[in-house]
Amino acid sequence: MSLLHIENLNVSLKIQNNDALILEQFSLRMAENERLGLVGESGSGKSTLALAIMGLLSNNMKLTADYMNLDGEDLMKMSLEDRRYYISTKASIIFQDPSASLNPCFKISEQINEILSLHEIRGKKLMHQKAIELLDAVAIRHPENVLKMFPYQLSGGMNQRVAIAISMIGNPKLLIADEPTTSLDVTIQAQILKLLFEQKQTSQMGIILITHDFPLLAENTDKIGVIYSGQMMEHASTQNILNHPHHPYSKALLDSIPQMGQRHNKGSRLYALSGQIPSLENIPVGCRLGPRCNKAVKLCVNPPLLKSIENHGKVRCHSPLYEKKEQ
Amino acid sequence: MSLLELKNINKNYTLATGLFAVSQLQANININLNLKAGKTLAIVGESGSGKSTLAKQIIGIEKPSSGDVFLNNKKLDFDNSTHRRERFKQIRMIFQNPYESINPQLRIGETLEHTLKINTRLSSLDRIKKIEDTLLLVGLQKSHQFHYAHNFSGGQRQRIAIARAIILEPSIIIADEPLSALDVSVQAQIINLLQSLQEKLGISIIFISHDLNVVEHIADDVMVMYQGRVVEEGKVSQIFDEPLHPYTQKLFASTPAYRHRFQRTIPKAPVIKIKKESGQPHCSYVDFCHIREDKCKISSPEIIQTDQDYRIACFKFE
Amino acid sequence: MSTSFYIQHQVPSVYLKWWIDFKKNKLALSALVIFIFILLVAIFANLIAPFDPTTQFENATHIPPTWYNNGDVRFLLGTDDLGRDLFSRLVYGARLSLSLASLVVIISSIIGITLGSLLAFSPSWIDIPTMRIMSFILSLPSLLLAIVIVAIIGPGLPNAIYAVMLVLIPHFLITTRSAIKIELKNEYVTAMYLDGANKFQLLKYSILPNIFPSIILQLVVAFSSAILEIAALGFLGLGAQAPYPEWGTILSESHDYLVFAPWSVAVPGLAIFFTILSINLVAEGLRDVMNVEKNS
Numbered sequence: 025m026s027l028l029h030i031e032n033l034n035v036s037l038k039i040q041n042n043d044a045l046i047l048e049q050f051s052l053r054m055a056e057n058e059r060l061g062l063v064g065e066s067g068s069g070k071s072t073l074a075l076a077i078m079g080l081l082s083n084n085m086k087l088t089a090d091y092m093n094l095d096g097e098d099l100m101k102m103s104l105e106d107r108r109y110y111i112s113t114k115a116s117i118i119f120q121d122p123s124a125s126l127n128p129c130f131k132i133s134e135q136i137n138e139i140l141s142l143h144e145i146r147g148k149k150l151m152h153q154k155a156i157e158l159l160d161a162v163a164i165r166h167p168e169n170v171l172k173m174f175p176y177q178l179s180g181g182m183n184q185r186v187a188i189a190i191s192m193i194g195n196p197k198l199l200i201a202d203e204p205t206t207s208l209d210v211t212i213q214a215q216i217l218k219l220l221f222e223q224k225q226t227s228q229m230g231i232i233l234i235t236h237d238f239p240l241l242a243e244n245t246d247k248i249g250v251i252y253s254g255q256m257m258e259h260a261s262t263q264n265i266l267n268h269p270h271h272p273y274s275k276a277l278l279d280s281i282p283q284m285g286q287r288h289n290k291g292s293r294l295y296a297l298s299g300q301i302p303s304l305e306n307i308p309v310g311c312r313l314g315p316r317c318n319k320a321v322k323l324c325v326n327p328p329l330l331k332s333i334e335n336h337g338k339v340r341c342h343s344p345l346y347e348k349k350e351q
Numbered sequence: 352m353s354l355l356e357l358k359n360i361n362k363n364y365t366l367a368t369g370l371f372a373v374s375q376l377q378a379n380i381n382i383n384l385n386l387k388a389g390k391t392l393a394i395v396g397e398s399g400s401g402k403s404t405l406a407k408q409i410i411g412i413e414k415p416s417s418g419d420v421f422l423n424n425k426k427l428d429f430d431n432s433t434h435r436r437e438r439f440k441q442i443r444m445i446f447q448n449p450y451e452s453i454n455p456q457l458r459i460g461e462t463l464e465h466t467l468k469i470n471t472r473l474s475s476l477d478r479i480k481k482i483e484d485t486l487l488l489v490g491l492q493k494s495h496q497f498h499y500a501h502n503f504s505g506g507q508r509q510r511i512a513i514a515r516a517i518i519l520e521p522s523i524i525i526a527d528e529p530l531s532a533l534d535v536s537v538q539a540q541i542i543n544l545l546q547s548l549q550e551k552l553g554i555s556i557i558f559i560s561h562d563l564n565v566v567e568h569i570a571d572d573v574m575v576m577y578q579g580r581v582v583e584e585g586k587v588s589q590i591f592d593e594p595l596h597p598y599t600q601k602l603f604a605s606t607p608a609y610r611h612r613f614q615r616t617i618p619k620a621p622v623i624k625i626k627k628e629s630g631q632p633h634c635s636y637v638d639f640c641h642i643r644e645d646k647c648k649i650s651s652p653e654i655i656q657t658d659q660d661y662r663i664a665c666f667k668f669e
Numbered sequence: 670m671s672t673s674f675y676i677q678h679q680v681p682s683v684y685l686k687w688w689i690d691f692k693k694n695k696l697a698l699s700a701l702v703i704f705i706f707i708l709l710v711a712i713f714a715n716l717i718a719p720f721d722p723t724t725q726f727e728n729a730t731h732i733p734p735t736w737y738n739n740g741d742v743r744f745l746l747g748t749d750d751l752g753r754d755l756f757s758r759l760v761y762g763a764r765l766s767l768s769l770a771s772l773v774v775i776i777s778s779i780i781g782i783t784l785g786s787l788l789a790f791s792p793s794w795i796d797i798p799t800m801r802i803m804s805f806i807l808s809l810p811s812l813l814l815a816i817v818i819v820a821i822i823g824p825g826l827p828n829a830i831y832a833v834m835l836v837l838i839p840h841f842l843i844t845t846r847s848a849i850k851i852e853l854k855n856e857y858v859t860a861m862y863l864d865g866a867n868k869f870q871l872l873k874y875s876i877l878p879n880i881f882p883s884i885i886l887q888l889v890v891a892f893s894s895a896i897l898e899i900a901a902l903g904f905l906g907l908g909a910q911a912p913y914p915e916w917g918t919i920l921s922e923s924h925d926y927l928v929f930a931p932w933s934v935a936v937p938g939l940a941i942f943f944t945i946l947s948i949n950l951v952a953e954g955l956r957d958v959m960n961v962e963k964n965s
Contacts, residue, residue, distance in 0.1 A: 065534035209397035210561060214605035236535050239564070239608040280539035281608075282568030293546065294568070296539035300504045410863065439865045452856040456683055456878035465874055466864045498680050515860070 027198055027230045028054040028077070031091040035069070035076050035254075037304065038084055044304035046072045046085070047254045051330060054230055054247075056197070059221070061241035061262070062234045063277070064251035067301050070234050073251070074200045077232075079111050095197050112142070116191035120203040122183035126175040132186055133171035139193045158189040161226075162219055181212035188220060195227060202234045217244060238281055242266055247337075250274045253302055253312040256330060260337020270336055270344040272319045273297075311342070319343060353424075354555055355442075355523055357384040360408055360418035362401075378404040379415070380579045381654070386523065391549065391556040393570035393587075395563065395602070401579040402559050406525050409557065411438050440470050443516035447528040449508035453500040459486075459511055460496030463518055470519050481518065488551075489514045490544060506537035510544065517548060525557045530565065542569060563606050567591050572660070575599050578635040581654055585661035596665050597640045634666070642667055683878075690958040697954025704947040711763040718757035719743070722914035726752035731930045746936050749923055755936055758914040762937065765915050766944070769830060770895040777834045778888055781841020786872075788842065789849035800846070803839045811836045815898055819907045826915075829908035833898045837891050844887045848880035855879075882959035886952060893948035900941055916941050 033050040036043040046069045054060050064070040075081050077094070092099040095114050099107050119125040127135060136155045140146075145154055152171075159167035162185040175183055184204060191199060201220060205213035221244060224231050233245060241248055241262065248265045250258040250273060258271040269275040279295035299316045308314050310325035317324070323342045330340045362379040378401045386392050394402045407413045409420065414429040421427065422441060428434045446452035454462055463482045467473055473481060483493040489510040500508060509529060516524050526545070530538040542565060549556055560566050566573060566587075573590040575583045575598065583596040594600050603609040634640070634647040646666050654664040681689060692698055710717060730752040732741045740747065746755040788796055806814065818832035852858060853876070861875045902908030903917025911918065916937045923933035 065536060067534075210563075211397065211601055211605045237607075238535075239606075243607055243610070277535055280536050282542070282564045293543045294539040296543055297536040298540070300506055300537055301534065412859065412863070436865050439863050444860070444863055446856050446860065448856065452860050454857040454861070454875055454879070456881075457874065458680070458682075461874075465861070465866070465870070469865045469870065499683065502680065512860075515864075 026053050026093070027056040027058065027095055028052065028232075029091065029093040030077075030089060033073075033076060033087070033089040033092065035072055035081065036086045038086075039304060042305075043086070045254055045307070046304065047076065049330075050254070050256055052249065052256065052259070054232070056230055057228055058230050058247060059224070059245045060230070060232045061245035061248045062232060062251055063236060063238060063241060063248060065236055065301050067253075067303070068251045069254040070251050071202055072254075074117060074202045074232070074234055077111075077198075077200060078115060078117050079107055080117075113194055114196060115198040115200065116194065116196040117200040117202065118184070118187050118191050118204050120206050122180060122187045122207075123175055125187055126183055128175055130174070131171070132173055132175070132178075135186075136171070136190060136193075139190055143194050158192060159186070161192065161223070162186070162189045164189075179212075180208050181216060184208065184216050185219065188216075188223065192223060192227065196229055198230045198232070199224070200232045200234070203236070204233075205240075206235070206237075238278060250277070253307065255312060255340060256338070257313070257341070258337065258339050259330075260339075264336050268336065268346050270333060270339045270346055271341050272317050272345065273313050275345060311340075319345075353385045354388045354422070355384070355386040355409070356421040356424075357382055357409065358419045358421070359383060360405070360420070361416045362404055362408055362413065363416045377579050379408065382418070382581055383654070384409075384574065384581075386555050386557065388522070388555055389549070389553045390571040391558055391569055392572045392574060393558045393560060393566040394574045394576060395560065395566055396576035397561060399578070400576040402576050403527055404579075405576070406444070406527050406557070406559055410442050410444050410525055411435060436470075440519050441521050442523045442525060443519065443521040445509070445512050445516050445524060445526040445529045448532045449505055449512050450500075450532065452512055453508055453515075455500050457499075458496065459498055459500070462511075463496070463515060466515060466518055485514045485518045488517070488548070490540075504537075505533050506540055509533060509537075509541050513541075513544060513548070517552065517554070520552070521554065523555045523557065525559070527559045528561070529558075530560070530562065538565070545569065563591075563603065564608055575602070580635060580664060581662070582636065582665070583663045584654075585658070589658075589661055595668060596663055597642050598636045601639070687955075687958045691954055694954045694957065697950050697957075700947040700950030700954070703943065704951060707763060707944055707947070708767065710760055711767045714760045714764040718754075718760040719745075720754040720757040722753065722758040722761040723912050724753060724757075726754075728752070731926065731933075733930070734932050734936075747930075747932050749919075749933050750926060750930075755919075755933060758919055759916075759936060759940055761914040762916045762919060763940065763944075765909070765913065766896050766899060769826075769899050769915075770892055773830055773834050773837065773895045773899070774888060774892050777837040778841050778884075778891065781838045782845045782884065784838075785842040785845025786849060789846045789853070790868075796846075800843075803843050806839045807843065811894065812898055812901055815902060816905070816907065819902060824907040824910075826909045826913065829899060829902040832902070833895055836898065837895060840891060841884075841887060844883055845880065848883040849876055852876045852879050882955075886955055886959065889948060889952040889955060893945050893952070896948075897941070897945055 030050060030052045033047055034045060035047040036045050038044075050073065062070050062073070072081070072085075076087055079099070081087055089100055094111065097110060099110070102110060126132075133152075133155060136158065137151050140151050140154055145151060155171055156167045159170055164170050164182065164185055170178065170182070170186070175186075178186070204220065205216050208216060217240070220231070233241065235241060245262050247260065248262050249256055250265070250271060252273050258265060258269065258274045260270070265274055266278070269278055276295060276297045280297065282294060297316045302308055302312065302315075311317070311320070311328050314320050314324045321343060326342075328340050328342045330338050332338050333344060360379055360382040361377070364376040364378055366374050366376055382405060384392070394405065396402045404413075408415045411427070411429060419426055422438060427438050453459075460482055463485065464478055467478045467481060482496055486493060486495055491507065491510055491514070500511070503511065512529075529545075530541060533541060545556065546569065548554060556569075558566065558569055570587045573585065573587050574581055575590070575596065577598050583590065583594065583599050590599065594603060632651040633649065634643070634652055637643050637647045640647065644666060652664045652666050652669070654662050655669060656662050657668060726748060729741065729744070729748050730750055732739070732744050732748045734740055734747045735742055735745050744754050744756065746759065748754055749758070788799055815829070815832040815836050818835055819828055822828045822831065858871060858875045861871055866874070899908055900915070900917030900920070903915045904921040906921060909915035909918045911922070919937040920934060920941075923930065923937070927934050
């Protein structure tokens with residue numbers, strides 16, 4: 025059974041009387057206990073997807089979907105309030121900037137207690153005990169002291185640990201981590217990621233790791249979804265994508281990262297896509313990668329569909345790479 | 352022969368910690384740097400390691416607390432306006448955030464023209480010619496001179512910033528995290544542009560970054576900084592194949608792409624906290640170091656030259 | 670805005686872009702039209718007004734506006750207690766109010782902006798105490814401050830103008846100083862400094878064009894508050910004195926007859942109201958198109 029199953033999710037934003045689609049025909053299936061990585065550039069809609077799953081979209085965005093199943097229940101069939109409550113028991117989210125997601129006016133203990141009381145844990149002593157357990161679990165030394173502090177007194181890494189601790193309170197089945205380490209230093213990044221996946225191990229949950237950093241996904245995920253301009257371009261297992269990216273965009277992303285051991289040679293150049301990600305007002309006709317793609321052919325003026333490819337995964341492209349080899 | 356040389360640069364900031372109390376923050380400690388013509392030197396470090404402060408000392412926005420900067424073997428006097436003019440012309444800067452480093456109220460052509468007007472004696476026709484040539488050189492079009500910054504995407508803005516840097520035909524460009532505000536697929540475009548410009552114009556680049564992948568790709572020499580000090584410095588092959596300083600090793604072990612290269616996992620050292628107020632000198636990395644000795648807690652290692660192009664600050668290698 | 674794939678040969682200048690955006694805001698645009706109308710009335714007051722504002726028709730006091738049954742065709746908006754044509758007084762009043770307000774704003778802005786620029790570049794031991802004093806002045810209601818100043822230097826139109834000027838100077842000073850301070854922190858100013866620009870070039874090319882929006886906005890806002898304060902002082906009998914057709918003075922002369930000649934109060938009151946409203950709506954529209962929030 026799948027933990028998360030989304031069919032044809034569309035999210036639109038009103039821009040000057042036009043509905044611009046931030047996410048278009050987005051489908052996603054994720055198994056229980058899976059580690060899914062979503063990779064995309066800024067403006068590709070990956071954060072919007074996270075907010076859509078969590079039911080946190082702002083009011084000027086419109087969401088439609090055929091089906092949005094989270095742990096066995098269809099969210100689209102629920103009333104707004106039911107959906108909000110249901111999501112809060114099943115899923116939680118960690119944001120990029122921990123100092124922005126924690127309230128600067130309250131002590132850590134108050135913020136933890138607030139969420140604890142939402143999950144029916146009451147009583148001063150019990151709450152305190154539970155809070156210390158939580159902070160212990162995210163490897164914070166001296167949790168008693170940290171509880172008495174305000175977020176600004178802690179470093180970014182510590183704040184992110186607290187945010188992870190808070191997100192663990194309801195024993196969620198799904199954890200969405202939206203660029204959890206982007207604002208942190210490299211050495212801290214490694215610690216936070218390690219912690220995140222330890223938590224996953226102990227509490228048996230699925231995790232969606234949203235990032236723009238391919239190497240980060242390589243060693244931490246089972247499957248990768250590549251998002252471009254609001255569409256899922258390729259969705260396959262991590263090994264398949266890294267070794268045989270079928271979509272030209274996935275390949276371009278991988279090639280544009282300098283490879284290990286590639287040293288300063290005169291005349292050597294990285295592979296670079298020309299242009300930039302299209303803005304919401306002028307999304308190209310047909311394949312959204314079309315104007316930037318060096319493999320584009322006449323056919324690409326028709327929008328491609330997300331098709332399954334045997335022994336690989338799903339690809340949204342008219343002429344996927346490696347196709348001949350498989351036939 | 353070296354193009355740019357820094358000798359014993361120190362930079363202290365005075366912080367007001369209370370009503371009358373002040374404390375000193377040492378942002379750069381005893382930094383020596385040697386940049387050769389046409390080469391790329393990468394400065395690597397985490398935030399707070401003093402790499403941006405160092406860039407400010409090199410370019411001349413701030414005056415170092417002590418130490419000298421030599422350009423073409425000529426000592427640069429910070430307060431001398433002729434020296435400053437020459438320095439600003441020879442050493443150009445590319446900022447991290449292209450959304451903030453371009454004046455929004457001026458057309459791109461005007462911005463570039465001011466740069467030329469201030470620094471050269473070209474006639475107005477020659478200036479326009481130069482602006483158009485430079486725009487083409489960085490992969491933009493001639494007509495882009497009539498646009499404003501808000502007409503451009505991040506990648507194009509960074510190209511404009513590069514145009515502004517190279518228009519005076521400098522010998523050194525300092526790029527302070529020039530990629531971190533850009534998308535992945537655009538980052539590669541900018542790296543390629545920097546490399547091709549370097550090959551065409553023979554410019555030296557000081558490339559400040561925390562992205563080890565990019566550094567390995569673009570740099571000739573690497574300098575690793577930690578808490579205001581240089582801890583290790585050498586050729587890219589030396590640093591990336593066999594980093595010796597425990598902090599550099601930690602840095603590689605923390606970066607996903609490099610973790611596999613260093614199969615031996617670094618033994619975890621219990622973190623100790625040394626009272627910083629005691630005034631006792633100590634190695635700045637002693638708290639986290641896995642090869643620390645008692646010596647590291649009572650004295651600070653000097654950076655020493657162990658090889659032709661290699662320097663390290665660690666007692667283990669003295 | 671996004672770039673298109675095609676070369677645009679005509680990129681509107683920043684100022685033209687402001688105007689294009691401003692035109693889209695229908696409310697602000699109609700406010701601008703009303704304000705220009707008031708301005709034209711003030712400029713051509715001698716052509717528009719049928720009578721001299723001080724001419725008294727002794728047998729025609731308290732005549733209601735023309736559209737009342739006992740109105741008089743000669744007096745469009747009626748007459749006051751001394752038989753002076755209200756319409757003429759109103760039209761000349763527009764000229765008086767707007768010209769006084771312009772004078773006040775021009776002089777106080779020149780002083781305020783100059784001092785503000787100097788303050789922005791001065792060392793902190795001058796800057797900080799001055800700012801404290803200015804904040805203290807700004808914390809007092811400006812009308813109250815103007816009344817206090819007039820009370821000290823004595824009532825009368827010239828003194829009222831000095832008072833309003835003095836009250837407006839701190840606003841310009843603080844706006845300019847903080848706009849420059851914010852501007853100096855911007856990276857593009859550093860970039861220009863690294864081009865070798867001297868202080869004057871920095872101010873001219875980098876700072877002034879970018880603080881221009883804040884200053885324009887402050888000018889417009891100051892203009893509306895100058896009109897209001899001059900009128901208020903006139904109403905309280907501290908500003909323009911009796912025969913002057915100043916709006917506040919007209920209002921105070923006629924408010925005794927509020928019950929049986931309500932038009933004589935309503936007409937100058939509405940004139941002040943519409944003038945201030947139109948200016949403030951224009952300011953609101955300007956604030957939107959110039960994105961001043963980011964500067965102040």
